[in-house]
Amino acid sequence: MHSELETPVRVRFAPSPTGHPHLGNIRAALFNWLFARHHGGKFVLRIEDTDVARKVEGAVDTIVGSLRWLGLDWDEGPYFQSQRSATYRDIAHRLLQEGHTYSCYCSAERLEAMRQEQAKRKQPPRYDRRCRNLSQQERAQLEASGITPVVRFKTPHEGETTVHDLIHGAVAFKHATLDDFVLLKSDGYPTYHLANVIDDHLMAISHVLRGVEWLSSTPRHVLLYGALDWQPPLFAHLPMILGPDRAKLSKRHGAATIIDYQEQGYLPEAMVNFLALLGWSLDDHTELLTREELIEHFSLDRVGKTGAIFDKDKLEWMNGVYMRRLSLDEFVGRALPFLDRGLPESVQRPLDEGYVHQVMSLIQERARTLAEVPELTDFFFLDDVQYDTDLLLGKDLDTQSAINAITTTLHSLQGVAHWDASLLEAVLRPLAKELGLSTRAFFGLLRVAVTGRTAAPPLFQTMEVLGQEKCLRRLSAALQLLSGSS
């Protein structure tokens, strides 16, 4: 075991481009990044694209895009394992010469049949090592038949390997429960086990921080390091992020990729804060931490062991907090793309920036995500508002008094010279009294008339932003509606 003082911290995020990175992957990336930044070390990005068949087009772009969006900058890479085949072959060759591996000619069909047989007999499915002790002659024969072999590792039959995990402590695995795993596939590409060990060593990775689903294969890696006579890195297996059903998070659980959250209007800084708290905590009360605080305090010994269900409600709350903390300009800048995309077609583009500013100042503290900004504010941008006439009438407001109230309001507002919130309030509040209506009923009526909805930003400010002309027009329209229905 080496000390942290002598070895510079180098960690890596090594996703495979077999799909878009989901929250679990990204959380692993975040922890690696935080660990690197905390220790002043390096964060390396490596793409593990050794599975040609499962490769997904565009996945690398999403990986890069996700990291960029969250601000997880890397110091080296991306390295692509698909471009390092020669290295893996060389080292596999060395392993073969040193007697740590052997070629296996078994067909997929035979392996499948073997596994079925084992399952039937309730035996653990494991390669039966048929090719491990082939005679020279048998080997030559198989070689001549044109079969391209895979290369397997000679796992010791006896003994055990103990993995020293920084989070879980010592975990022992009996060699008898491991099988002769494949190092080189018949297509010439290495398996994860080989490529991962070689690259981590060659790239001088000091700490491997990865999901706990890798814990079971770590003894194989440790065995490989031993065979190569290399010093293994330190391991830390991170707890899993679970779906609401407590199963490993996947596409089945709906929004699982980080890009989904970007589209749903979450702020990257909120996302980082939230993800950091999934499996890590500072103390018994701190929930909100800036990126700098996260870097300053992050440590492996405060990483938990238990899988965490992703709690979207809490994310929403946290996102709201971050949205409210933004300066108005900043908020407008972030909301603009969502408005552009989310507002009805009928709204004239480009949006008037000054007007957007005024509107945004009214809903900044009300929105929990950027994606809900358009629906929260569309009435500010539309020419007319549609709503159910019934909304105008409350429990203590009949049609006649509503008509009366709006008519009076229209009169009072017609001549208002300085259309601003305080003046509107100065005019309308006394009016409620005159009309014998509660402010609740009266302002509620006006709110529906002017915005088309029962929940909106404060009435007077809303009216100020909407402007005199639009307000009067909508008030008149409400009057029409009421007259028509009576």
Added chain:
RNA sequence: GGCGCAUUCGUCUAGAGGCCUAGGACACCUCCCUCUCAAGGAGGAGAUCACGGGUUCGAAUCCCGUAUGCGCUACCA
């Protein structure tokens, strides 16, 4: 089936033998503020610390079993 890991309020978590009649946060409920909605403030409900045995004067914390969940068990990563 085998191997491994995990198990504290619905959820995220604090807790590293006495500070715990278990703390915080989200969600939920009530009240206050109030023109509605948010935000904010004050309260509330919510966990026999999976269960059973030990160890100890004393256990959520240590040990051993059991149960449950999850992961791995591929020429996937």
